[in-house]
Amino acid sequence: MPVKTVPLNLFLDDTSGNTTKKWNKFESCVMSLAAMPFKEQCKVENLFFVCTSNKLSITEMLPELVKDLGALEKGVEMFDVEYGEPVLVVGVVHFLMADNPMHTAVACSLGAKARLPCRKC
Numbered sequence: 001m002p003v004k005t006v007p008l009n010l011f012l013d014d015t016s017g018n019t020t021k022k023w024n025k026f027e028s029c030v031m032s033l034a035a036m037p038f039k040e041q042c043k044v045e046n047l048f049f050v051c052t053s054n055k056l057s058i059t060e061m062l063p064e065l066v067k068d069l070g071a072l073e074k075g076v077e078m079f080d081v082e083y084g085e086p087v088l089v090v091g092v093v094h095f096l097m098a099d100n101p102m103h104t105a106v107a108c109s110l111g112a113k114a115r116l117p118c119r120k121c
Contacts, residue, residue, distance in 0.1 A: 025054060
């Protein structure tokens with residue numbers, strides 16, 4: 001069975017339609033294919049919505065997301081129209097994009113508030 005490897009980029013952010021993030025804050029995760037040119041990755045039709053919540057933080061959503069990405073990393077059998085046969089698709093997280101506060105939350109770091117904010121110190 002042919003194997004197709006698909007590198008994935010994940011984008012995490014807290015989004016809101018308001019000017020302040022105090023009201024109606026949503027934490028979201030969006031995925032794109034890392035092997036595409038950057039200009040193509042940014043097109044709406046090439047962005048894949050993964051999850052969002054206004055009640056759970058991203059750290060509370062991560063365990064389920066990790067389970068799904070772990071299953072994809074082990075491989076999922078799919079049908080390939082070009083080959084006309086089943087293929088094993090393996091998805092690997094290539095890059096996790098987020099702003100500084102979101103990276104701090106995901107990494108469980110104190111960030112700039114820490115005495116030694118550098119991760120090597």
